[in-house]
Amino acid sequence: MSEENITDQKLAVEEACKIQQTSHFLEFSTVIKENDLVLAWLTRDNTKPIRPIKDGAFHTRFGSFQHNTILASKYGTQIGSSSSTQAGFIHVLHPTPELWSLSLPHRTQIVYTPDASYIVQRLRIRPGTHVIEAGTGSASFTHAMARTVGVRGRIWTFEFHEQRFQLAAKELEEHGLASVVKATHGDVCKNGFTHSCGDTLDASAVFLDLPAPWEAIPHLTTVISKSKITRICCFSPCMEQVQRTIEILQKNGWLDIEMVEVSCKRWEAHKEMVRKPEDAIERLRDIKRRRMDGLNKRNARVDAERATLNLSADNADTDSATDTDRGKFKKANKSESPSSAEFNPWGKGKRIHEGEEGYEWKNVSKVEAELKTHTSYLTFAYLPPPMRVHEETINCD
Known part of the structure; x- marks a missing residue:
């Protein structure tokens, strides 16, 4: 084989190697290898690029995340914090031009x-x-x-x-x-x-x-x-x-x-609770009940304070009993709750999650108010x- 042909083959091999060079921006892979580019999604507006290595760690305000755990996971996985005092999490995402x-x-x-x-x-x-x-x-x-x-x-x-x-x-x-x-x-x-x-x-x-x-x-x-x-x-x-x-x-x-x-x-899609006139009337009744419960609790507290002021301050035993009674009153007062605490069609009281059973929901979408333009x-x-x-x-x- 001539030197010219050998040179041509080497050039062809080098060109083929260049083409076969892998890139996360050109090819998709689910496996995370050591020193691969990984985009750690922290919040909607905070994404950090990391390259996991053996025994390394990624420290954030949401906790510490071990690189060994990331390497044992796949792209798209949610990973919890290894910190005992922080229970945050991140998502490890595959690189794209958008991210x-x-x-x-x-x-x-x-x-x-x-x-x-x-x-x-x-x-x-x-x-x-x-x-x-x-x-x-x-x-x-x-x-x-x-x-x-x-x-x-x-x-x-x-x-x-x-x-x-x-x-x-x-x-x-x-x-x-x-x-x-x-x-x-x-x-x-x-x-x-x-x-x-x-x-x-x-x-x-x-x-x-x-x-x-x-x-x-x-x-x-x-x-x-x-x-x-x-x-x-x-x-x-x-x-x-x-x-x-x-x-x-x-x-x-x-x-x-x-x-x-x-x-x-940006368009936002979510579920919205169907609100009926009966719910509005019940909501007004609920507000009135909560107001009356608050007034009753306030009046009871005022009466208890007046009773303690009428006791003799010189009698230690009496003072001790007063402190005990006051403590019992505060404890009982703290445990009280409005009679309608569970009611909430769309106001205070029970926390209702989007799509929760027992309520009627409808799918809605809306566009955000802010108009974002480039410069x-x-x-x-x-x-x-x-x-x-x-x-x-x-x-x-």
């Missing part, structure tokens, strides 16, 4: 899931797509695109800030995404994309999260696809930047330019491939 955006260490403003999902759809990013991203930042959106393009796709992400680039590149390597994502340090606004990367990109989707995207747009002509429609999205925090971006897009032949602002609200505008456009002109030889004879 990672909630737990990653912020180095810059990030693209959250509502924006990320909309951008991926508008840019028509699919398995196998080649994507250019300028402005890696915290690499939140990079993870979302990497999952979409899969092992057959390719992402070139550029970051001009050296420290942020090093942290992002290390993070992508640790997450097993180096075979899909190539992180590059360089200023694409001044030097373009090929000068910083040196590859033939042939991208059909472009995402620019830059302070001045209009400076990078003219450099795209040498790196985008010549056979497909190329779509672009610019992430800009103010309208002045959007206006300058639109001017450059128009000047460079981009079409169907559109600015979008994504606003989202940037999304500018979309597309560029058709250049027209091919076929030269024809004309025979004048």
